[in-house]
Amino acid sequence: MSHTEDRFINIEIKLAYAEDMVDSLNDRIHQQxxxxxxxEQLCASLAQHVRNASQSSGGQLPxxxxxxx
Numbered sequence: 309m310s311h312t313e314d315r316f317i318n319i320e321i322k323l324a325y326a327e328d329m330v331d332s333l334n335d336r337i338h339q340q341x342x343x344x345x346x347x348e349q350l351c352a353s354l355a356q357h358v359r360n361a362s363q364s365s366g367g368q369l370p371x372x373x374x375x376x377x
Contacts (some may be wrong), residue, residue, distance in 0.1 A: 309317075
């Protein structure tokens with residue numbers, strides 16, 4: 309093989325690894341976005357729960373002693 313052909317083969321190998329890495333990173337970003345969406349939904353649900361609890365108790369959250377006292 310010639311020097312030029314070796315260089316092309318090396319570039320193709322590096323390109324294949326780069327494409328694989330991009331695909332891998334894309335999958336990870338997709339998973340993280342799904343997790344972020346779930347966490348945002350949970351936060352919204354918890355905020356609504358706190359609002360409902362404060363409205364039902366006259367605007368104040370109950371102040372209970374923690375169970376370890």
